[in-house]
Amino acid sequence: MTGVEDLLQTTPLLIVSISGLVVLVIDSIFRNGERLAFWLAATSLLASGLHGLYGIGETGTAFSGMLTTGGYADFCAALFSLAGFLTLLLSRDYIGSRTTDRGEYYVLILFAVAGMILMASAADLVVLFLGLEMMSLCFYVLAGFTRTSFAGNEASLKYFLLGAFATGFLLYGIAFLYGAVGSTNIDLILSSASHLRDQTFFLIGLSLLLIGFLFKVAAVPFHMWVPDVYEGAPTTVTGFMSTGGKAAAFSALLLVFAPRLASQIGPVREVIAVIAAVTMIGGNILALSQENIKRMLAYSSVAHAGYLLTGVVAANGSGSTGILFYLAAYTLMNCGAFGVVALLESREGGRTSFQDYSGLSKSSPVLAGLMALFMFSLTGIPPFAGFFAKYAVFSGAVAAGYTWLAIIGVLASLISVYYYLRLVVLMYFSEGEHPVPAPVPLAYAALLAAAGAVLFLGLFPSTILDLTATFF
Amino acid sequence: MDLFDIVFYCFALIAVGSAVVVVFSRNIMYAAFALLFAFFGIAGLYVLLQADFLAVTQILIYIGGILVLMLFGVMLTNRVVDVDIKTGTLQIVPAAILAAVVGGSLSGVFYSTWSTVSGTPSDVATTTPAIGEMLMTSYILPFEIASIILLVALIGAAMIARRKT
Numbered sequence: 001m002t003g004v005e006d007l008l009q010t011t012p013l014l015i016v017s018i019s020g021l022v023v024l025v026i027d028s029i030f031r032n033g034e035r036l037a038f039w040l041a042a043t044s045l046l047a048s049g050l051h052g053l054y055g056i057g058e059t060g061t062a063f064s065g066m067l068t069t070g071g072y073a074d075f076c077a078a079l080f081s082l083a084g085f086l087t088l089l090l091s092r093d094y095i096g097s098r099t100t101d102r103g104e105y106y107v108l109i110l111f112a113v114a115g116m117i118l119m120a121s122a123a124d125l126v127v128l129f130l131g132l133e134m135m136s137l138c139f140y141v142l143a144g145f146t147r148t149s150f151a152g153n154e155a156s157l158k159y160f161l162l163g164a165f166a167t168g169f170l171l172y173g174i175a176f177l178y179g180a181v182g183s184t185n186i187d188l189i190l191s192s193a194s195h196l197r198d199q200t201f202f203l204i205g206l207s208l209l210l211i212g213f214l215f216k217v218a219a220v221p222f223h224m225w226v227p228d229v230y231e232g233a234p235t236t237v238t239g240f241m242s243t244g245g246k247a248a249a250f251s252a253l254l255l256v257f258a259p260r261l262a263s264q265i266g267p268v269r270e271v272i273a274v275i276a277a278v279t280m281i282g283g284n285i286l287a288l289s290q291e292n293i294k295r296m297l298a299y300s301s302v303a304h305a306g307y308l309l310t311g312v313v314a315a316n317g318s319g320s321t322g323i324l325f326y327l328a329a330y331t332l333m334n335c336g337a338f339g340v341v342a343l344l345e346s347r348e349g350g351r352t353s354f355q356d357y358s359g360l361s362k363s364s365p366v367l368a369g370l371m372a373l374f375m376f377s378l379t380g381i382p383p384f385a386g387f388f389a390k391y392a393v394f395s396g397a398v399a400a401g402y403t404w405l406a407i408i409g410v411l412a413s414l415i416s417v418y419y420y421l422r423l424v425v426l427m428y429f430s431e432g433e434h435p436v437p438a439p440v441p442l443a444y445a446a447l448l449a450a451a452g453a454v455l456f457l458g459l460f461p462s463t464i465l466d467l468t469a470t471f472f
Numbered sequence: 473m474d475l476f477d478i479v480f481y482c483f484a485l486i487a488v489g490s491a492v493v494v495v496f497s498r499n500i501m502y503a504a505f506a507l508l509f510a511f512f513g514i515a516g517l518y519v520l521l522q523a524d525f526l527a528v529t530q531i532l533i534y535i536g537g538i539l540v541l542m543l544f545g546v547m548l549t550n551r552v553v554d555v556d557i558k559t560g561t562l563q564i565v566p567a568a569i570l571a572a573v574v575g576g577s578l579s580g581v582f583y584s585t586w587s588t589v590s591g592t593p594s595d596v597a598t599t600t601p602a603i604g605e606m607l608m609t610s611y612i613l614p615f616e617i618a619s620i621i622l623l624v625a626l627i628g629a630a631m632i633a634r635r636k637t
Contacts, residue, residue, distance in 0.1 A: 108624070114620070130618060
């Protein structure tokens with residue numbers, strides 16, 4: 001039976017979804033409710049994040065074994081809340097200057113975070129699927145949030161059609177797994193893997209589920225939607241999709257393709273390894289020739305999905321810990337990078353090409369400095385968080401005997417040096433005229449906090465690595 | 473041939489006959505109304521098989537929801553009533569292959585399970601109370617999440633369809 005204890009155990013989820021409902025009501029009752037709605041949304045995300053960190057110690061299940069609580073779930077909840085919080089701070093002025101319905105924007109961000117939390121804490125495939133749908137629905141709408149923008153509409157429609165298609169794969173996979181195992185409970189599926197690993201329907205189910213996930217994390221054969229959607233969507237939304245959305249998809253992927261499953265089913269593991277390699281190489285090579293920053297960041301996020309998949313292939317504690325650390329670092333640095341792009345973007349969506357950034361260090365030294373920091377971290381240069389993130393997943397792969405994959409990863413990140421640092425060189429060593437963007441205190445605060453955290457995680461990676469190591 | 477068989481063949485005839493009309497009708501309104509009878513026939517078959525929950529959802533969702541939506545779509549679309557819809561046959565070879573494969577596998581399943589199915593369904597308790605109880609106890613969380621998802625979809629649809637402000 002469910003009761004108050006179940007609700008208390010799932011506090012982050014409860015805070016976020018209830019405040020989503022309250023914000024919706026506030027926005028429709030009060031004519032000038034935007035300010036109240038914004039602060040309520042921001043506070044609730046902060047509260048759910050802090051509560052997630054606070055609750056990590058106590059693990060358990062809630063709602064008749066539908067949700068896991070504490071530990072992994074709460075860490076991920078804190079991470080998604082952080083992504084949502086940063087996005088909210090960065091978007092208030094960005095969205096406000098482009099459309100008049102900011103209230104719905106906050107509501108959709110909150111519900112997207114609630115969906116992500118459900119994905120990471122699912123103990124049952126039904127809950128995982130519902131969480132994924134909740135998040136995806138919010139993203140479809142958010143991608144086309146600036147309704148007068150043609151590119152935004154295109155992004156929204158494209159994402160919706162392909163996303164619905166991928167959901168079909170995922171759901172079909174769940175149906176096959178249910179047929180093979182007789183239950184949708186994730187734990188039961190994982191523990192029956194040892195005697196079902198040669199059964200056709202079980203493997204078909206796993207493969208279909210994997211395809212659905214690979215679409216959501218944008219791994220290479222399923223990445224076609226990424227550049228157009230990331231370029232067309234409002235920049236702050238792109239930042240949120242590429243960090244929170246990717247983190248949620250990976251946390252769910254890690255729940256199902258957990259080390260104890262991946263280490264038992266060899267073929268699936270080999271397939272993921274090949275896809276990881278192709279994703280790392282393909283993403284980086286495609287990013288090389290981009291002239292638009294948003295498209296470059298889109299392809300780079302494909303490449304990062306490849307690095308993260310390396311941790312899944314490793315199927316050991318080090319790889320899984322590495323993934324969580326990587327997700328935290330990636331959330332901070334990618335939210336930051338997209339935040340800078342959003343601040344510099346013109347209202348019509350222009351000023352997002354590489355050339356528009358030349359000589360930026362003279363007109364806006366702070367933004368240029370922050371962007372350079374995020375670029376260094378994305379490249380994986382010490383002492384920033386990005387370095388330890390890559391180090392952690394690659395060392396996991398080496399420990400599991402996948403040295404070739406780690407080598408490909410290192411070579412692929414060498415390619416990425418070119419396009420990340422090209423931006424830094426343009427900002428610092430060439431000339432250009434720029435309108436100085438209006439100062440936006442909230443967005444600057446978010447960017448500075450993200451940059452500080454990237455540096456902190458780079459200097460003291462053990463703060464998170466020690467914490468996440470207790471989950472596996 | 474007892475009463476059960478007679479009723480079964482009646483419903484089967486309704487379902488198959490209306491489905492044929494849906495496919496071959498040249499008028500889209502006739503096709504849509506024929507679909508209504510096809511759904512009704514299927515719902516009747518569910519009742520005969522004592523799948524009460526399925527029968528009710530079939531009527532509520534397919535006839536009450538989807539079909540009404542389709543009829544509205546047809547009626548609100550300009551001049552669609554008197555437009556001839558194409559009912560010719562295209563791509564005969566791929567269609568024949570696909571139909572043969574689907575038909576073959578269906579009849580394969582039919583013959584391989586034929587012997588294990590007994591003549592009439594045994595008396596089973598109604599399924600609706602059990603499903604309702606499950607939804608309110610062990611599946612309460614997915615049930616509630618689904619309602620939030622519907623809310624999000626509503627907000628999203630209203631957002632996108634709203635007039636430019």
